[in-house]
Amino acid sequence: MERREVAAALAYIGRLDPRTIRTDPAEARDQIAQWHELLHDVPFATEHGWDVREAIRAHILDSPYPILPVDVARTWRAYRRDRLARHTDTVPAADPDDPAAWRAELLSARRAVAAGRAEPATHRQLTEGGPHSDVEARLRTLGSAVPPAVRTALAAYRPARAAREAAVAEGLPDALSVRCQWCHAPEGEPCRGRRVGPDGRAQGRARRTTPHPTRVDLAAAERTRRAVR
Incomplete structure (x- = not known):
């Protein structure tokens, strides 16, 4: 002043x-x-x-x-x-092979922001709103955010999900849409191996590739109930 x-x-x-x-x-x-x-x-x-x-x-x-x-x-x-x-350095217009000019432009931008002569550059912050229109159009064309070829390549690394997707593609009920009454796996989670030991306690918690039959039956009943509505 x-x-x-x-x-x-x-x-x-x-x-x-x-x-x-x-x-x-x-x-x-x-x-x-x-x-x-x-x-x-x-x-x-x-x-x-x-x-x-x-x-x-x-x-x-x-x-x-x-x-x-x-x-x-x-x-x-x-x-x-x-x-x-709140400021993110923007890429200087100076030649990157000229370190002095590059540094001078960065410092000039920072001084302008600090002095209140320019707004902070926040182009890397998350913004509100849905995906870009180009992304929406591409998703409508593909039908999924994961292309079929990529989904096929990943099937070997996530067998439970692959089995679920294959069952839904065949018109079978989505067993993971309901909670399993046998192993108590929540919705969306694969079933767990559950064995009863000699002492009567449950043993084993390994993930199963296929859901328990009771869970499949419960999902079918739930789908029928919703269709009646």
């Missing part, structure tokens, strides 16, 4: 907190000089969210103590850190 901007900020503080007003001209000059020494690199306002008056008003609302120039400086530094933390 320039001296006239510091004087404007002090006048604003005086309106909100009369305790800070200096009526003696010499004291007022000293106050402006002190604030300018500490805040000469802090802007009065930027295009993207910073306004020293907002920082002053927030401090007066939150603290019972008169505001000091260091309070404004600390708020400005927190503002800079937040913006840089």
Whole structure:
């Protein structure tokens, strides 16, 4: 801030907190000089969210103590850190074989973001909304996010899922759509091997490639019940 901007900020503080007003001209000059020494690199306002008056008003609302120039400086530094933390470096237009130019462009972009002259580049953040229209069109054409050739290649590595998909393709009920009453596998999870030992306790928890017959029967009954509805 320039001296006239510091004087404007002090006048604003005086309106909100009369305790800070200096009526003696010499004291007022000293106050402006002190604030300018500490805040000469802090802007009065930027295009993207910073306004020293907002920082002053927030401090007066939150603290019972008169505001000091260091309070404004600390708020400005927190503002800079937040913006840089949300910034993702974009690829410089400079020749990558020229390290000096490449680094200078990166630093220039970061300084602009930190100073509030440019918005943080957040192009790598997740965004709301569904898939792109091109992706939707491709999914309608393929019928699935996994192409058939890839699904066939993966079948050997996930036999339970392959068996499920084959059963559904043949028109059989999807056994994994219901909970298994024998091994208590939840919906969507393959059945587990369950043996009863001599002591009457269940033994074995290995995944089964095929579901238990009782689960298949329960899925068929559930499909019939829904069809009747």
